[in-house]
């Protein structure tokens with residue numbers, strides 16, 4: 523019996539290491555954006571109904587739920603299965619299944635081509651790699667909104683309360699949109 527308890531404890535420990543460790547290695551740890559910042563990010567992105575946005579590392583889904591409430595098609599990528607479960611539950615509770623989706627998938631494996639805007643709350647050591655992925659995959663004119671951390675080598679179109687707004691320019695040149 524004791525050996526079963528030990529094995530269970532080891533299993534739980536491994537799961538905790540996996541859930542906490544993977545985001546640290548492949549992205550950022552979970553730290554939710556405040557609702558004030560969520561509203562600011564959406565306002566700065568100035569999206570309209572029918573636009574499609576992605577939140578890379580969507581946490582508890584608050585960003586995609588807030589976008590979907592405004593008629594924006596919102597897709598989250600999240601590697602923590604617990605957060606995927608909670609955000610899917612909240613999407614259902616809000617009746618937003620037609621507009622909001624969460625994928626249990628690494629942001630590094632997401633195809634970003636369809637998105638009009640990409641929201642990011644990362645960590646400094648992923649920003650350069652992420653910048654290259656965004657430049658490669660997003661179409662010119664697509665917007666990138668970053669919470670807390672600016673992208674190296676990109677000039678923001680606007681900055682407010684540590685939110686940085688960018689627009690993808692032609693030929694990988696990222697410029698301020700009009």
Ligand SMILES: C[S@@+](CC[C@H](N)C(=O)[O-])C[C@H]1O[C@@H](n2cnc3c(N)ncnc32)[C@H](O)[C@@H]1O
Nearest residue numbers: 545548549550553554555579581600601628629
């Ligand atoms: C700082 S939190 C931001 C959560 C949410 N976007 C918000 O603004 O409230 C970063 C999130 O990214 C997730 N994450 C980290 N690495 C990831 C990866 N490679 N792919 C997808 N999600 C990742 C974490 O689990 C965490 O939920």
